Amino acid sequence: MISKLSQNIQPSSTLEITAKANQLKAEGIDVIGFGAGEPDFITPIEIREAAKNAIDNGFTKYTPASGLMSLRQIIANKLKKENNLEYNANQIVVSNGAKHSLINAFSAILDLGDEVIIPAPFWLSYPEMVKIVHGVPKYVYTKKENRFKLQPSEFKKAISNKTKAIVLNSPSNPTGVIYTAEELKALGDIAVENNIWIISDEIYEYLVYENNEHISMASLSKEIYDHTITINGISKAYAMTGWRIGYLAAPLEVAKAAGNIQSHATSNPNSIAQKASEFAIEHGGNFIKEMVQTFSKRRDCLYEGLKQIEGFEVVKPDGAFYCFVDIKELYGKKYKDQAINSASIFAKLLLEDYSVAVVPCKDFEAPSCIRLSYTINEESITKGLNRIQEFINELV
Ligand code: PMP
Ligand code: GLU
Numbered sequence: 188m189i190s191k192l193s194q195n196i197q198p199s200s201t202l203e204i205t206a207k208a209n210q211l212k213a214e215g216i217d218v219i220g221f222g223a224g225e226p227d228f229i230t231p232i233e234i235r236e237a238a239k240n241a242i243d244n245g246f247t248k249y250t251p252a253s254g255l256m257s258l259r260q261i262i263a264n265k266l267k268k269e270n271n272l273e274y275n276a277n278q279i280v281v282s283n284g285a286k287h288s289l290i291n292a293f294s295a296i297l298d299l300g301d302e303v304i305i306p307a308p309f310w311l312s313y314p315e316m317v318k319i320v321h322g323v324p325k326y327v328y329t330k331k332e333n334r335f336k337l338q339p340s341e342f343k344k345a346i347s348n349k350t351k352a353i354v355l356n357s358p359s360n361p362t363g364v365i366y367t368a369e370e371l372k373a374l375g376d377i378a379v380e381n382n383i384w385i386i387s388d389e390i391y392e393y394l395v396y397e398n399n400e401h402i403s404m405a406s407l408s409k410e411i412y413d414h415t416i417t418i419n420g421i422s423k424a425y426a427m428t429g430w431r432i433g434y435l436a437a438p439l440e441v442a443k444a445a446g447n448i449q450s451h452a453t454s455n456p457n458s459i460a461q462k463a464s465e466f467a468i469e470h471g472g473n474f475i476k477e478m479v480q481t482f483s484k485r486r487d488c489l490y491e492g493l494k495q496i497e498g499f500e501v502v503k504p505d506g507a508f509y510c511f512v513d514i515k516e517l518y519g520k521k522y523k524d525q526a527i528n529s530a531s532i533f534a535k536l537l538l539e540d541y542s543v544a545v546v547p548c549k550d551f552e553a554p555s556c557i558r559l560s561y562t563i564n565e566e567s568i569t570k571g572l573n574r575i576q577e578f579i580n581e582l583v
Contacts, residue, residue, distance in 0.1 A: 196315050200550045204534075208544035219571035221559035222544040224360065224509070228426040230463075231474045237466035238430075241459045250458050252450035253442070254281025254434070258465050262434055265468050270392075270403040272417065274436045280445045281464075283456050285390050285420035285433030288445075290316050292416045292435050293352075295444035296384050297322040301351035303386075306337040307552035308511070310360040310388075322351070326552055331513070334502065335362045339373045346377075352384035355404060358391040361551050361558040362511045363504025365395065368402045375404055375411035385415045390433075391507040393424050393475050396483045399505040405436075413438055423508075424475055425467040430460040482508050485561040485568060492572035493559070496579060508561050511548075515555040520582040527582065530557045541574040 201224055208220040253259065259276035266272040282288045293316055297303070303317045307326045314324035327345045329335045342353065355374065357366040366374075378385045387404035395401050405415035420433030435445060449455075489510050493501045498520075500513040520527050522536050534547040534557055548556040561568060 192318065192321070195318055197311075197550065199312060199315075201311060201546055204544055204546055207538070211538075211542065211544075216542055218538075218542045218544055219567050219574060220544045220563060221561075221571060222546050223562055224560055225428040225562060226423060226426040226478065226508070227562045227564075228478060230425060230427050230430070231467075231471065233470065234425060234427070234463050234467045238459050238463040241462035246458050246462055248458065250455040250461060252455050253277075253446035254279070254456060255458075255461050255465070258461050258468075259434075261465050261468050262436070266403075266417070266436060270389075270417075271406040272403055272412075272436065275439075278439050278442045279434055279436045280442050280449060281432060281434045281456050281461060282445075282449060283433070283453060284422060284431040285388070285418050286312060286316075287431075287449075287453070287456075288418050288420065288433040288435040289313070289386065289388065290319065291445040291448055292386055292418065292437070292441070293317055293320045293322060294448050295437075295441050296416075297351055300349060302347060302349040304342065304345050304350060304353040304383075306335075306341075306353075306355070308335060308361055308548060308556065309354070309551055310356060311550040313354050313356075323349070325350070328552070331500075334364050335359070335511075336364055336366055336370060337374060339377055342374055342377050346381050346383070350381065350383055352386055353378060354386045354388065356388040356390075358394060358399075358401065358504075358506025360391065360507055361509050361546070361548060361553070361556075362502050363507045363509050364502065365399045365401065365505040367400075368407065371402055371404050372407045372411070375407050375415070378414050379408075379410040383414065385411070386418060387415050388418045390418065390420055390423055392419065393479060394482060394508055395479070395506040396486055396504070401506065416441055421464050421467055425471045426474075426478065427460075427463070427467065430457070430463060432456055432460050432464045482561060485563075485565055486510075488565050489559060489561045489568050489572070492568070496572075496576060498579060510559045510561065511553075511556060512559065513553075513556050517579070517582060518555070522578070522582050530555055533557065537575065537578050541578045543571050543574050543578075 204222040416437040498517040530547040546558040
Protein backbone atom coordinates (compact mmCIF):
# COMPACT_ATOMS: atom_id res chain seq x y z
CA MET A 188 0.00 0.00 0.00
CA ILE A 189 1.22 3.51 -0.69
CA SER A 190 2.08 5.77 2.22
CA LYS A 191 -0.47 7.87 4.11
CA LEU A 192 1.61 10.85 3.17
CA SER A 193 1.33 10.25 -0.56
CA GLN A 194 -2.40 9.51 -0.27
CA ASN A 195 -2.70 13.02 1.05
CA ILE A 196 -1.00 14.68 -1.95
CA GLN A 197 -3.22 16.01 -4.75
CA PRO A 198 -2.05 16.08 -8.37
CA SER A 199 -1.36 19.55 -9.81
CA SER A 200 -4.69 20.61 -11.28
CA THR A 201 -3.10 23.50 -13.22
CA LEU A 202 -0.98 20.98 -15.11
CA GLU A 203 -4.00 18.69 -15.56
CA ILE A 204 -6.20 21.44 -17.01
CA THR A 205 -3.46 22.54 -19.37
CA ALA A 206 -2.97 18.92 -20.48
CA LYS A 207 -6.71 18.51 -21.05
CA ALA A 208 -6.91 21.70 -23.15
CA ASN A 209 -3.89 20.56 -25.18
CA GLN A 210 -5.46 17.15 -25.71
CA LEU A 211 -8.68 18.73 -27.01
CA LYS A 212 -6.61 20.94 -29.33
CA ALA A 213 -4.78 17.86 -30.61
CA GLU A 214 -8.19 16.32 -31.37
CA GLY A 215 -8.87 19.31 -33.63
CA ILE A 216 -11.13 21.24 -31.26
CA ASP A 217 -10.63 25.01 -31.33
CA VAL A 218 -9.98 25.46 -27.61
CA ILE A 219 -9.18 28.87 -26.16
CA GLY A 220 -6.74 28.05 -23.38
CA PHE A 221 -6.69 30.52 -20.49
CA GLY A 222 -5.37 27.72 -18.30
CA ALA A 223 -1.65 27.45 -18.85
CA GLY A 224 0.60 29.30 -16.46
CA GLU A 225 3.44 29.51 -18.94
CA PRO A 226 4.52 32.03 -21.55
CA ASP A 227 3.38 31.06 -25.05
CA PHE A 228 6.67 32.26 -26.59
CA ILE A 229 9.48 29.97 -27.60
CA THR A 230 12.80 30.44 -25.82
CA PRO A 231 14.79 33.14 -27.73
CA ILE A 232 17.04 31.77 -30.46
CA GLU A 233 20.26 33.07 -28.85
CA ILE A 234 19.52 31.11 -25.69
CA ARG A 235 18.82 27.99 -27.69
CA GLU A 236 22.12 28.56 -29.52
CA ALA A 237 23.93 28.75 -26.18
CA ALA A 238 22.53 25.32 -25.33
CA LYS A 239 23.61 23.94 -28.72
CA ASN A 240 27.11 25.29 -28.13
CA ALA A 241 27.21 23.56 -24.76
CA ILE A 242 26.33 20.28 -26.46
CA ASP A 243 28.84 20.81 -29.28
CA ASN A 244 31.53 21.58 -26.71
CA GLY A 245 30.80 18.31 -24.95
CA PHE A 246 29.44 19.96 -21.83
CA THR A 247 27.76 16.72 -20.92
CA LYS A 248 29.02 15.73 -17.49
CA TYR A 249 27.79 16.09 -13.92
CA THR A 250 28.25 19.59 -12.55
CA PRO A 251 28.65 20.52 -8.87
CA ALA A 252 25.44 19.50 -7.06
CA SER A 253 24.34 23.07 -6.28
CA GLY A 254 25.03 24.20 -9.85
CA LEU A 255 27.97 25.59 -11.81
CA MET A 256 29.98 28.15 -9.86
CA SER A 257 29.92 30.36 -12.97
CA LEU A 258 26.10 30.28 -13.09
CA ARG A 259 25.80 30.88 -9.35
CA GLN A 260 28.11 33.89 -9.72
CA ILE A 261 26.01 35.24 -12.60
CA ILE A 262 22.91 34.86 -10.43
CA ALA A 263 24.66 36.60 -7.52
CA ASN A 264 25.59 39.50 -9.86
CA LYS A 265 21.99 39.70 -11.12
CA LEU A 266 20.59 39.75 -7.59
CA LYS A 267 22.95 42.55 -6.63
CA LYS A 268 22.36 44.66 -9.72
CA GLU A 269 18.61 44.22 -10.06
CA ASN A 270 17.34 43.31 -6.60
CA ASN A 271 19.72 45.10 -4.26
CA LEU A 272 20.64 41.75 -2.66
CA GLU A 273 24.15 40.77 -1.55
CA TYR A 274 24.61 37.05 -1.91
CA ASN A 275 27.84 35.17 -2.47
CA ALA A 276 27.77 32.46 -5.10
CA ASN A 277 27.92 29.80 -2.36
CA GLN A 278 24.62 31.09 -0.94
CA ILE A 279 22.88 30.13 -4.16
CA VAL A 280 21.59 26.68 -5.10
CA VAL A 281 20.49 26.05 -8.69
CA SER A 282 17.80 23.36 -9.05
CA ASN A 283 15.42 21.73 -11.52
CA GLY A 284 12.96 24.63 -11.65
CA ALA A 285 11.71 26.94 -8.91
CA LYS A 286 9.38 24.13 -7.83
CA HIS A 287 12.41 22.08 -6.93
CA SER A 288 14.01 25.08 -5.20
CA LEU A 289 10.88 25.44 -3.07
CA ILE A 290 10.90 21.78 -2.09
CA ASN A 291 14.58 22.09 -1.21
CA ALA A 292 13.87 25.18 0.87
CA PHE A 293 11.05 23.49 2.81
CA SER A 294 13.19 20.38 3.27
CA ALA A 295 16.04 22.48 4.63
CA ILE A 296 14.00 24.27 7.31
CA LEU A 297 11.06 22.07 8.34
CA ASP A 298 10.90 19.34 10.95
CA LEU A 299 7.97 16.97 11.39
CA GLY A 300 4.83 18.94 12.28
CA ASP A 301 6.29 22.41 11.74
CA GLU A 302 3.71 24.87 10.46
CA VAL A 303 4.00 27.04 7.38
CA ILE A 304 1.67 30.01 7.00
CA ILE A 305 0.30 30.31 3.48
CA PRO A 306 -1.89 33.31 2.67
CA ALA A 307 -4.91 32.19 0.61
CA PRO A 308 -5.61 32.32 -2.27
CA PHE A 309 -2.24 30.78 -3.10
CA TRP A 310 -0.50 28.89 -5.88
CA LEU A 311 -1.71 25.35 -5.37
CA SER A 312 1.67 23.66 -5.05
CA TYR A 313 2.75 25.35 -1.79
CA PRO A 314 0.65 23.28 0.63
CA GLU A 315 1.39 20.04 -1.17
CA MET A 316 5.12 20.77 -1.03
CA VAL A 317 4.92 21.49 2.69
CA LYS A 318 3.07 18.20 3.23
CA ILE A 319 5.60 16.27 1.14
CA VAL A 320 8.29 17.19 3.66
CA HIS A 321 6.06 16.40 6.68
CA GLY A 322 5.18 20.00 7.48
CA VAL A 323 1.71 21.39 8.13
CA PRO A 324 0.26 24.12 5.89
CA LYS A 325 -1.71 26.80 7.77
CA TYR A 326 -3.98 28.90 5.60
CA VAL A 327 -4.75 32.52 6.33
CA TYR A 328 -7.68 33.79 4.28
CA THR A 329 -6.93 37.23 2.90
CA LYS A 330 -9.74 39.67 2.14
CA LYS A 331 -11.06 40.99 -1.12
CA GLU A 332 -11.17 44.52 0.31
CA ASN A 333 -7.41 44.27 0.95
CA ARG A 334 -6.90 43.09 -2.63
CA PHE A 335 -6.07 39.66 -1.22
CA LYS A 336 -2.89 40.90 0.43
CA LEU A 337 -2.01 39.54 3.84
CA GLN A 338 -2.35 42.16 6.58
CA PRO A 339 0.15 42.35 9.45
CA SER A 340 -2.61 41.72 12.02
CA GLU A 341 -3.71 38.58 10.13
CA PHE A 342 -0.14 37.33 10.02
CA LYS A 343 0.36 37.90 13.77
CA LYS A 344 -2.86 36.11 14.59
CA ALA A 345 -1.85 33.04 12.60
CA ILE A 346 1.47 32.53 14.37
CA SER A 347 1.67 29.62 16.82
CA ASN A 348 4.56 28.05 18.67
CA LYS A 349 4.89 25.62 15.78
CA THR A 350 5.16 28.26 13.06
CA LYS A 351 8.41 27.88 11.19
CA ALA A 352 7.85 29.78 7.98
CA ILE A 353 5.58 31.94 5.86
CA VAL A 354 5.28 31.87 2.08
CA LEU A 355 4.91 35.17 0.22
CA ASN A 356 4.51 35.38 -3.53
CA SER A 357 4.69 38.81 -5.16
CA PRO A 358 3.68 39.31 -7.95
CA SER A 359 1.09 36.74 -7.03
CA ASN A 360 -0.20 33.65 -8.74
CA PRO A 361 -3.26 33.61 -8.91
CA THR A 362 -4.32 37.20 -8.03
CA GLY A 363 -1.63 39.20 -9.85
CA VAL A 364 -1.30 41.63 -6.94
CA ILE A 365 2.04 43.07 -5.88
CA TYR A 366 3.05 44.02 -2.34
CA THR A 367 4.66 47.44 -1.88
CA ALA A 368 7.95 47.85 0.00
CA GLU A 369 6.06 49.13 3.07
CA GLU A 370 3.68 46.19 3.07
CA LEU A 371 6.54 43.71 2.73
CA LYS A 372 8.58 45.42 5.43
CA ALA A 373 5.67 45.27 7.90
CA LEU A 374 5.32 41.51 7.29
CA GLY A 375 9.07 40.97 7.27
CA ASP A 376 9.48 42.68 10.64
CA ILE A 377 6.84 40.39 12.17
CA ALA A 378 8.66 37.35 10.79
CA VAL A 379 11.92 38.60 12.32
CA GLU A 380 10.31 39.31 15.71
CA ASN A 381 8.92 35.78 15.79
CA ASN A 382 11.99 34.12 14.28
CA ILE A 383 10.07 32.77 11.29
CA TRP A 384 11.55 32.01 7.88
CA ILE A 385 10.15 33.92 4.92
CA ILE A 386 9.99 32.01 1.67
CA SER A 387 9.81 34.82 -0.88
CA ASP A 388 8.73 33.42 -4.25
CA GLU A 389 9.73 36.07 -6.80
CA ILE A 390 9.33 34.03 -9.97
CA TYR A 391 7.14 36.71 -11.62
CA GLU A 392 9.46 39.60 -10.74
CA TYR A 393 9.77 40.97 -14.28
CA LEU A 394 6.07 40.75 -15.09
CA VAL A 395 5.05 44.07 -13.61
CA TYR A 396 2.72 46.61 -15.26
CA GLU A 397 2.02 50.34 -15.12
CA ASN A 398 3.73 52.04 -12.17
CA ASN A 399 4.04 48.95 -10.03
CA GLU A 400 7.43 47.87 -8.79
CA HIS A 401 8.80 44.53 -7.69
CA ILE A 402 10.66 44.62 -4.39
CA SER A 403 12.74 41.76 -3.06
CA MET A 404 11.82 40.95 0.51
CA ALA A 405 15.43 40.25 1.58
CA SER A 406 16.52 43.75 0.47
CA LEU A 407 14.44 45.44 3.19
CA SER A 408 16.75 45.03 6.21
CA LYS A 409 19.68 42.97 7.42
CA GLU A 410 17.40 41.12 9.85
CA ILE A 411 14.86 40.33 7.16
CA TYR A 412 17.67 39.17 4.86
CA ASP A 413 18.81 36.75 7.59
CA HIS A 414 15.30 35.25 7.72
CA THR A 415 14.54 35.09 4.00
CA ILE A 416 14.92 32.40 1.37
CA THR A 417 14.55 34.04 -2.03
CA ILE A 418 13.13 31.81 -4.75
CA ASN A 419 13.40 32.60 -8.42
CA GLY A 420 14.00 30.97 -11.80
CA ILE A 421 14.17 31.37 -15.52
CA SER A 422 10.88 29.69 -16.53
CA LYS A 423 8.72 32.78 -16.73
CA ALA A 424 11.42 35.38 -17.38
CA TYR A 425 12.85 33.90 -20.58
CA ALA A 426 10.04 31.57 -21.69
CA MET A 427 12.09 28.60 -20.51
CA THR A 428 9.54 26.50 -18.63
CA GLY A 429 10.69 23.21 -20.15
CA TRP A 430 14.37 23.71 -19.36
CA ARG A 431 13.76 23.30 -15.63
CA ILE A 432 16.12 25.74 -13.97
CA GLY A 433 15.29 27.64 -10.79
CA TYR A 434 17.29 28.77 -7.81
CA LEU A 435 17.20 29.77 -4.18
CA ALA A 436 19.36 32.35 -2.46
CA ALA A 437 19.57 32.17 1.31
CA PRO A 438 21.74 32.45 4.41
CA LEU A 439 24.68 30.08 4.02
CA GLU A 440 23.44 27.37 6.41
CA VAL A 441 20.20 27.02 4.43
CA ALA A 442 21.99 27.00 1.07
CA LYS A 443 24.36 24.32 2.35
CA ALA A 444 21.51 22.17 3.67
CA ALA A 445 19.56 22.56 0.41
CA GLY A 446 22.66 21.67 -1.58
CA ASN A 447 23.25 18.57 0.54
CA ILE A 448 19.66 17.41 0.04
CA GLN A 449 19.85 18.05 -3.69
CA SER A 450 23.15 16.17 -4.00
CA HIS A 451 21.29 12.99 -3.03
CA ALA A 452 18.00 13.69 -4.78
CA THR A 453 19.15 14.70 -8.26
CA SER A 454 22.92 15.29 -8.20
CA ASN A 455 22.79 18.49 -10.24
CA PRO A 456 20.42 20.32 -12.58
CA ASN A 457 20.91 19.61 -16.28
CA SER A 458 24.35 20.81 -17.42
CA ILE A 459 23.19 22.11 -20.81
CA ALA A 460 20.22 23.98 -19.34
CA GLN A 461 22.61 25.60 -16.86
CA LYS A 462 24.76 26.90 -19.72
CA ALA A 463 21.67 28.23 -21.49
CA SER A 464 20.61 29.90 -18.23
CA GLU A 465 23.96 31.65 -17.91
CA PHE A 466 23.40 33.18 -21.32
CA ALA A 467 19.77 34.03 -20.59
CA ILE A 468 20.47 35.83 -17.33
CA GLU A 469 23.39 37.80 -18.77
CA HIS A 470 21.91 38.68 -22.16
CA GLY A 471 18.14 38.16 -22.03
CA GLY A 472 17.13 41.70 -21.00
CA ASN A 473 15.70 42.78 -24.35
CA PHE A 474 13.58 39.70 -24.67
CA ILE A 475 12.05 40.38 -21.25
CA LYS A 476 11.25 43.97 -22.23
CA GLU A 477 9.41 42.90 -25.37
CA MET A 478 7.59 40.10 -23.59
CA VAL A 479 6.41 42.43 -20.82
CA GLN A 480 5.09 44.91 -23.40
CA THR A 481 3.13 42.14 -25.06
CA PHE A 482 1.74 40.85 -21.76
CA SER A 483 0.83 44.37 -20.73
CA LYS A 484 -1.39 44.82 -23.82
CA ARG A 485 -2.98 41.42 -23.33
CA ARG A 486 -3.64 42.20 -19.70
CA ASP A 487 -5.51 45.36 -20.63
CA CYS A 488 -7.49 43.47 -23.25
CA LEU A 489 -8.48 40.63 -20.89
CA TYR A 490 -9.05 42.74 -17.80
CA GLU A 491 -11.20 45.30 -19.60
CA GLY A 492 -13.17 42.53 -21.29
CA LEU A 493 -13.78 40.56 -18.10
CA LYS A 494 -14.96 43.68 -16.30
CA GLN A 495 -17.80 44.02 -18.82
CA ILE A 496 -19.15 40.57 -18.02
CA GLU A 497 -22.09 40.69 -15.65
CA GLY A 498 -21.61 38.58 -12.54
CA PHE A 499 -17.80 38.72 -12.72
CA GLU A 500 -15.83 40.47 -10.01
CA VAL A 501 -12.32 40.95 -11.36
CA VAL A 502 -9.11 41.81 -9.50
CA LYS A 503 -6.97 44.24 -11.49
CA PRO A 504 -3.62 42.50 -11.90
CA ASP A 505 -0.50 44.55 -11.08
CA GLY A 506 1.77 41.81 -12.36
CA ALA A 507 2.27 38.13 -13.35
CA PHE A 508 0.03 36.97 -16.23
CA TYR A 509 -3.22 36.05 -14.52
CA CYS A 510 -6.66 37.58 -14.07
CA PHE A 511 -8.49 36.42 -10.98
CA VAL A 512 -12.28 36.49 -11.09
CA ASP A 513 -14.89 35.78 -8.44
CA ILE A 514 -18.02 34.30 -10.05
CA LYS A 515 -20.05 34.00 -6.86
CA GLU A 516 -22.72 36.37 -8.15
CA LEU A 517 -23.63 33.72 -10.70
CA TYR A 518 -24.41 31.16 -8.00
CA GLY A 519 -28.05 30.11 -8.11
CA LYS A 520 -28.22 30.41 -11.90
CA LYS A 521 -28.63 27.35 -14.07
CA TYR A 522 -27.14 26.16 -17.33
CA LYS A 523 -29.28 23.48 -19.03
CA ASP A 524 -30.66 22.42 -15.64
CA GLN A 525 -27.25 22.29 -13.98
CA ALA A 526 -26.91 24.62 -11.03
CA ILE A 527 -23.87 26.90 -11.00
CA ASN A 528 -22.75 26.48 -7.41
CA SER A 529 -18.98 26.43 -7.72
CA ALA A 530 -16.23 27.71 -9.98
CA SER A 531 -15.39 24.08 -10.75
CA ILE A 532 -18.84 23.45 -12.32
CA PHE A 533 -18.63 26.77 -14.14
CA ALA A 534 -15.21 25.88 -15.61
CA LYS A 535 -16.31 22.36 -16.53
CA LEU A 536 -19.37 23.52 -18.46
CA LEU A 537 -17.46 26.34 -20.12
CA LEU A 538 -14.86 23.90 -21.40
CA GLU A 539 -17.32 21.21 -22.46
CA ASP A 540 -19.79 23.40 -24.32
CA TYR A 541 -17.82 26.51 -25.28
CA SER A 542 -14.27 25.13 -25.55
CA VAL A 543 -12.78 27.71 -23.20
CA ALA A 544 -10.31 26.48 -20.58
CA VAL A 545 -10.00 28.44 -17.33
CA VAL A 546 -8.61 27.28 -13.99
CA PRO A 547 -11.18 26.80 -11.20
CA CYS A 548 -9.43 27.90 -8.03
CA LYS A 549 -10.64 25.29 -5.54
CA ASP A 550 -7.07 24.06 -5.08
CA PHE A 551 -5.98 27.67 -4.58
CA GLU A 552 -8.43 27.83 -1.62
CA ALA A 553 -10.76 30.10 -3.59
CA PRO A 554 -13.64 27.82 -4.65
CA SER A 555 -15.81 30.60 -6.08
CA CYS A 556 -13.01 31.98 -8.26
CA ILE A 557 -11.49 31.23 -11.63
CA ARG A 558 -8.06 32.15 -12.98
CA LEU A 559 -7.41 33.15 -16.57
CA SER A 560 -3.86 33.34 -17.95
CA TYR A 561 -3.21 35.92 -20.64
CA THR A 562 -0.55 33.78 -22.22
CA ILE A 563 -2.41 33.73 -25.54
CA ASN A 564 -2.62 36.40 -28.23
CA GLU A 565 -5.15 39.23 -28.22
CA GLU A 566 -7.22 37.73 -30.99
CA SER A 567 -7.67 34.55 -28.96
CA ILE A 568 -8.37 36.55 -25.81
CA THR A 569 -11.17 38.42 -27.62
CA LYS A 570 -12.56 35.21 -29.02
CA GLY A 571 -12.46 33.63 -25.57
CA LEU A 572 -14.20 36.62 -24.00
CA ASN A 573 -16.98 36.41 -26.60
CA ARG A 574 -17.49 32.73 -25.87
CA ILE A 575 -17.60 33.34 -22.12
CA GLN A 576 -20.22 36.03 -22.71
CA GLU A 577 -22.28 33.64 -24.87
CA PHE A 578 -22.11 31.03 -22.11
CA ILE A 579 -23.20 33.54 -19.48
CA ASN A 580 -26.10 34.64 -21.73
CA GLU A 581 -27.39 31.08 -21.57
CA LEU A 582 -27.58 31.08 -17.77
CA VAL A 583 -31.06 31.44 -16.32
N1 PMP B 1 6.09 29.69 -8.14
C1 PMP B 1 4.96 30.09 -8.73
C2 PMP B 1 4.11 31.08 -8.03
C3 PMP B 1 4.59 29.58 -9.97
O1 PMP B 1 3.44 29.97 -10.54
C4 PMP B 1 5.41 28.64 -10.60
C5 PMP B 1 5.00 28.09 -11.94
N2 PMP B 1 4.82 26.77 -12.01
C6 PMP B 1 6.59 28.23 -9.93
C7 PMP B 1 6.90 28.79 -8.70
C8 PMP B 1 7.51 27.19 -10.45
O2 PMP B 1 8.13 27.48 -11.66
P1 PMP B 1 9.23 26.53 -12.29
O3 PMP B 1 9.28 25.27 -11.50
O4 PMP B 1 8.80 26.34 -13.70
O5 PMP B 1 10.51 27.30 -12.20
N1 GLU C 1 2.71 27.92 -12.36
C1 GLU C 1 1.93 27.61 -13.50
C2 GLU C 1 0.46 27.65 -13.12
O1 GLU C 1 0.14 28.01 -12.03
C3 GLU C 1 2.34 26.34 -14.18
C4 GLU C 1 1.66 25.08 -13.76
C5 GLU C 1 2.12 24.66 -12.41
O2 GLU C 1 3.30 24.37 -12.29
O3 GLU C 1 1.30 24.67 -11.51
O4 GLU C 1 -0.36 27.39 -13.94
